[in-house]
Amino acid sequence: MLKKRGFLFELNKNKIMFAMLIPTVLFFLINSYFPMVGIYYAFTSYDFAGGLFGSPFVGLDNFKFLYQSGILWKLTLNTIGYNLVFIVIGNALSIAIAILISEIRGKLFKKLTQSIMFLPYFMSFVLLSVLAYNMFNFESGFVNQLLKSMGLAAVDIYNTPWLWPILITLFYIWKNLGYSMVIYLASIMGISDEYYEAAKIDGANILQRIWHITVPMLKPTFVVLLLFALGSIMKGQFDLFYQLVGNNGLLYNVTDIIDTYVYRSLKVNFDIGMATAAGLYQSLFGFVLIMTVNAIIRKINEDYALF
Amino acid sequence: MKDNQAGMSLSFKIISYVIISFLSLACLFPFLLMISGSLTSNESIIRDGFHLIPQVFSLEGYNMVFTFPDQLIKAYSVTIFVTVVGTVTGLFLITMAGYVLQRKDFKYRNKFSFFIYFTTLFGGGLVPWYIMITNYFNLGDTYAVLILPGLMTPFLIILMKNFIKSAVPDELFDSAKIDGANDFRIYYSIVLKLSMPGIATVGLFLALSYWNDWFLSSLFINDSSKYQLQYYLYNMINTMLFVSQMSSGTGVTLAQEIPTESTKMAMAIVVTGPIVFLYPFIQRYFVKGLTVGAVKG
16 A cells, blocks of 8 residues: 555655656557467467457477477577677677777778678668578579689589578678677777776786786676677577578578568468467577576676576 | 897787788678679579679669569668658657766665666566567557667666766866756757767777668568568569579569569669768777777676
């Protein structure tokens, strides 16, 4: 009772601020919380006539099917595998490049190259698929032209599954390098010159200065980016995969992630129950993962924990 | 010892210049290939493939794009409309939420923050969301469905909240209140003015995601006059692919009449154009805003 009065009192005192939050609250209610009710589809064999509660209840059959067909395992492996590679290689490379570019003094060169590296981040994923096409397609693609001009046989890249993990990783790095590099560069710029001057006087060479000053100073930025990345490890870069691979069934084994599977089940196969089940699995798995990671980080260093 | 140090610094610098130059070229390369492709005659692309310098120069791709410009213009106007309305509305809502959530005298700010943040932890997934929007809100084939879902994200609200926290000192709120300003007035006459770099950054994030979006069209739009630019490009590329495969399979010489390859590249250039022109201005703000907002976490 007392608590309730407290809320009403607050509401009355700050009614303008509460009013200012109404659109945001409504937005998240509608866009994020209402659809949670639809999780029920995962336990039905959906038919369009029945709707949400009119479709026959089938319990865990959808999950059982996903599990027994081996799809779930493959999707999980692909999703987590790609994301881990993206996180490790992506961060290592952006830190390295940020350090290199911070050592460059030529202003024009620095600005120009930074802009060029940031450019792919601004491009749409549809454009990415066009670029991939004119690099890799069998007849006229640049790569095959190059192979032919060197007297080698052309490769049907869109028919060669084992190449795709490499290609997708390369495109991911190509698109995101500039963005994360700039974030790291910004934190390097924030490091006080005094540290470097002191190290110089002590006789530290450039590699020692980087290793003992720059790298440790980047740790907080790295941890924040890492946490965000781990938080969405079950959601994988849908646009990237879908635009590069599309509905090319030959490549599914190595390129299918949960998001592309769910999209296909919805748009191509109308497999509502199955698609919802896969989505729910993704959400729950991701949720448990974030909670675990956060708990571990909280134990190690409370300042770095997300919540 | 001193010389050794200087030598090391110098060689490190040379290595830096070489690696950075190489990476920049690698980032630029696919674009150059596309530009060259759009200026090459179709026959030459089919015969010699894509090259960095056009083997046979031709503008037929661009001619083809501008022969029937109605669809393209329509897609352009849809995207511009969606981007402008979505960005302005989104900015208004995000700044307002960010402002309230960082006010220390707003007792429930942590509860509301968690309400927003929780949506990144757990959700219903794509399918329930899709069914809700099409079957319960009947938003299929409307402009609203292209705008509403992208208005806000938890990440942008948190970015904005942190930005306002660092840009507007708490004492300003107190003194404005003493002067008799209400909370909304403080927001629009003080907070908005002091947070311009943060607003620019968040605005650019929003504008970019609206401009580059193809996903919402692909899910919800059947009426081709409501296609966004990127989805229009996506469809066109796939139809062209279809046309060229059809004609090569049946022996019909359709592909000869429609310069599919060079048209695709020309279309990609036309769709990307505006971003490339705005890019230098956009990038500067991005870097500035990210430096202040994101790095602090």
